[in-house]
Amino acid sequence: MTAVSAPAAPDRTAAAARPGAAGERARGVARATTTRGAWWLASLGLLLVVLLASVLVGSKHLGVGTAFTALFDPHAGGPALVVRDLRLPRTVLGLVTGVALGVAGALIQALTRNPLADPGILGVGTGSSLFVVVAVAFFGATQVTGYVWWAMAGAAVVTLVVLVVGSAGRGGGTPARLTLTGVGIGAVLGGVSTGITFLDPRAFDSMRSWVAGSVSGRPLSVTGEVLPFVVVGLGCAALVSRELNVIALGDDLANALGGRVVRARVLVIAAVTLLVGAATAASGPIGFVGLMVPHVARWLVGPDQRWILAFCLTLSPSLLIAADVVGRVVLHPAEVPAGIVTAFVGAPILIALARRTKASGL
């Protein structure tokens, strides 16, 4: 285990792991505040375009006019129903889930100073899923209202366990060990989930569409159920965003500079729990959104966590909704769940990150 769990020299690890340090640009493409603002507006525009595409594109071809009538006239029937009952709910859910996953990814990368961290890779999504499977199989939960708290509890327990186990020992955990711990714990919890679904074919059937991670087929009320959790989670993230900039310098330096490290940790874990739990309860485990988007944001605006979080708000729902739209058309007439599309886009990026000289020095 030595080579993997005890990487090279600590200083090199810290340098490579710190978001935005050494290997990446010290500052992003956009440096001045006005340029960053312009970029953010551009990303907002991108989000609007993707939202529009999500309403317009699908297996049934509808004109722009029909789509707009459907959106603004509550009495329109016929093809407008497709838009109102199918495309609108999944677009809204994609928006909420995307925001939640992207912000959670940015937070967990900042807290662990680990460029490879992602709620999915660290097992948080898997833990959330396990608790949902338990709720469905043993406690008869069928609706999101029934298992949203379970999803939340699972996310909380796994986040805590992974962070505690991954940073056991003197000097805290290295990014490498944290990742390995998350993967190991995720494998164990996934195994338990699989076992339970085998015992209960009914659970297996209702779970197999859910485990792929998809935003389709959920009524608008589902989004309503999880929205409060996402809002509170985003509030925690907003409270902690300044502190994360200091934490990027390392715990000791952060303490010395007056950063409240413990408070920041508690808030980040609360936020990640709320965001990932809510996203998982509504859409199932969707991976890699939280991994990719913070990297893009960092490349654009540099290491300032406040800007990174702001870009995650616009870019990650764009990514998720775009993945959903692609999933609708790529194998027409079959639909590919959004979670599968994000895995196909995200995994190569993970590999590319691991191949990069700096990240591989982790």
Place this chain on the structure above:
Amino acid sequence: MSAPAAAPAVARTHVVRLPGFSTRVHPRTVLVCGILAAVVVVLFLVSLATGDYRLTLGQVTSALTGHADGLVRTVVLDWRLPRATLALLFGAALGLGGAVFQSLTRNPLGSPDIIGFDSGAYTGALVVMLWWHGGVGQQTTAAVVGGLATACAVYLLAYRRGVQGFRLIIVGIGVSAMLGAFNTWLILTSRLQDAMGAAAFGAGSLNEVGYGQLWAALAVLGVLVPAVLALGRRMRLLEMGDDAARQLGVPAEPTRLLLVAVGVGLTATVTAIAGPIAFVALVAPQVARRLVASPGTTLVGSALTGAVLLQSADWTAQHLVPTTPLPVGVVTVVLGGSYFVWLLVKEGIRS
């Protein structure tokens, strides 16, 4: 990988010298292997004796020696023997395969599960199973091809002036995630009945095995296991590095190629018949190394430990829930994953 540094102190060695022949004997290795072999036999008998229809040890032995008849004979020889034997054999094969890979990569994470072999084999088998409704033979071939292709892809993607442990595992995770997404989609678009069968195979299961699979496995493993054991000495020398090994008369590249072929063959046989049984190949050599207190990988110890692990996991999977037998892979992933996490914690505390 500095395996020797992490290993416990080297065991005491005795040298046996006879006219024209001499060999080193590690008393602890012999003792541990003896105990493990005894445990293997006990577990084998227990798995033959327990189940819905309970048998005494006497009944089992009489059935095995051909003196029983009627129901006892049917239960032991026709129903339970293939599965019990396959659990033993596959455990040993996975242990050996894992030991070979870990020795070659000089890395405890260089096991077939990590380098994506398992998920690739699953994808291969699934495609044949769900799209072409192919038979067992085609399924097996597809599993081997898929596994090999994936392992090569992961190795090449992780290659950058040599393969480094952490990069290998991350690339493995990435490729496995992609294949996993693809597999989920395949299962999603199939009928529930097919999907459950496919998922059971995907978890790694011995629930459906019979004599057909047993003979096939025996034929392949009968060639591969002696081959690995014969390569064992060269493998240990290769662990010291190519230059040192060449100096000591071991042709480095041909040996490595042979070892890769044999290691892949061992794992592929298991995966093709029972599905990807996770973590045994990763854990068995590590446990064996700690038990016999040896500085490197031990082949016999790994094989025996693997057999013990898979036998007990399979027994647990069969009897944990009385009404529904679980796929054995579910048990190994939980046990093996826990061990993996514990190992990380322990290494963390020590460093």
